[in-house]
Amino acid sequence: MPTLALPTISNRTGAPVGPTVSAPSPEKHAFVHKLFTTIAPRYDWFNRLASMGLDIGWRRTAIERGTVTPGMRVLDVCCGTGDFALLCARRAAGQGTIAGLDFTHAMLEGAARKQRHERLNVEWFEGDAQALPFADNSFDRVLIGFSTRNLSDLRRGLREMLRVLTPAGRLIILETGRPSTALMRFGYWLYLRTVARAIGFVLTGRIWPFTYLADSVKAFLPPPHMVRLLAECGGQAEYIPLSGGLASLYIARKG
Ligand SMILES: C[S@@+](CC[C@H](N)C(=O)[O-])C[C@H]1O[C@@H](n2cnc3c(N)ncnc32)[C@H](O)[C@@H]1O
Numbered sequence: 001m002p003t004l005a006l007p008t009i010s011n012r013t014g015a016p017v018g019p020t021v022s023a024p025s026p027e028k029h030a031f032v033h034k035l036f037t038t039i040a041p042r043y044d045w046f047n048r049l050a051s052m053g054l055d056i057g058w059r060r061t062a063i064e065r066g067t068v069t070p071g072m073r074v075l076d077v078c079c080g081t082g083d084f085a086l087l088c089a090r091r092a093a094g095q096g097t098i099a100g101l102d103f104t105h106a107m108l109e110g111a112a113r114k115q116r117h118e119r120l121n122v123e124w125f126e127g128d129a130q131a132l133p134f135a136d137n138s139f140d141r142v143l144i145g146f147s148t149r150n151l152s153d154l155r156r157g158l159r160e161m162l163r164v165l166t167p168a169g170r171l172i173i174l175e176t177g178r179p180s181t182a183l184m185r186f187g188y189w190l191y192l193r194t195v196a197r198a199i200g201f202v203l204t205g206r207i208w209p210f211t212y213l214a215d216s217v218k219a220f221l222p223p224p225h226m227v228r229l230l231a232e233c234g235g236q237a238e239y240i241p242l243s244g245g246l247a248s249l250y251i252a253r254k255g
Contacts (some may be wrong), residue, residue: 007214019039024153032150033104035209036080040106042203044081046210049203058174058247059087059145065240066172066251072140077101077129077161078147082111082122084174088143089120099139101125124243130156134164141165145174149220158233162254171252175226176217179245189218190247217236223248 038087039046047055062084068074070092076085079100089098100122102108108124115122127133130143130153151157161171179185192214200210219231223239227250230237235252242249 009237024156026152029152030050031212032152035212036104037106038077038206039204039209040081040104040110043107043110044083046200047083047200054243054246055083055146058242058249059084060173061242062143062172062174062249063069063087063091065249066141066143066170068141068143068172069084073138074098074141075101075132075134075139075164077132077142077144077157078150079111079124080104080107080147081143082108082114082124083124084143084145086113086114086120089115089122090118092121094121096140098122099125101127101129103128110173130160132160132164136163137166137169138164139166140169141172142169143172143174148173148175148226155229155233158230158235160220162234162252163253167254169254171230171237171250171254173226173237173248173250173252175220175248175250177241177243177245177248178220178222180241184244189214192217223250226250 018133027112036043068088072092073096074085076082076088076089076099079085082100085098085100098121100111103126108126112124114213125133129151142165144161148154148157151156165171179188197207197210197214201207226248227239228235230250230252235254237250237252240249240251
């Protein structure tokens with residue numbers, strides 16, 4: 001059974017610095033790839049059941065608050081089975097260009113199946129979010145859903161997403177959140193460690209991917225740290241808590 005060895009968090013002197021961005025990690029890159037290859041066939045079911053359908057509304061809010069409109073060039077980074085990109089394509093009704101990129105082939109297969117079924121216009125790319133195969137200033141909106149915490153080099157990933165954004169563009173980040181009260185936070189972690197893991201096990205017969213997913217939510221950067229990191233990477237971000245902080249939405253301008 002694979003074990004998750006998340007990198008130690010430290011500054012240049014080696015001293016612990018509290019919740020901050022993890023050091024780049026090839027082990028995490030390979031682990032995350034294996035994880036999503038394993039759960040791809042049941043990913044959509046897990047997402048819907050574990051979030052009790054809330055993710056659908058969060059995606060709509062993200063697109064609305066991020067002012068994604070028909071005719072734009074939109075990139076969904078770490079698109080997985082494509083829910084964000086497909087939502088944009090439905091709204092664009094054939095105008096503009098919508099692209100999705102992910103490094104897990106099995107997740108992209110799921111995305112392409114849904115796209116064919118709905119006959120929507122989306123282009124899929126198999127690639128690394130930390131080395132995007134697009135020119136500078138190529139997209140009006142770049143979206144990333146529930147994936148920043150999975151990047152093995154978050155700083156590099158954020159820089160790449162900002163690089164491919166036009167100067168007037170917006171980077172829209174939707175991520176699992178950090179509820180505002182201690183009681184809600186405790187209930188949320190408990191839910192992830194028990195109910196969500198049980199749902200994952202019933203759907204896939206495996207527990208380790210869902211242990212990682214629960215732990216990665218708990219270990220991820222609190223919102224003020226994420227806003228600061230975005231600023232370091234060249235983005236001015238607004239943080240918008242959704243559903244009492246169960247999800248975090250960040251909308252960043254370049255510069
Ligand atoms: C939790 S899923 C989110 C999928 C989708 N964005 C959604 O909202 O449902 C995380 C996705 O990130 C992808 N991913 C993780 N690291 C990546 C990387 N470095 N480059 C490209 N895709 C990556 C995984 O393959 C997986 O499909």
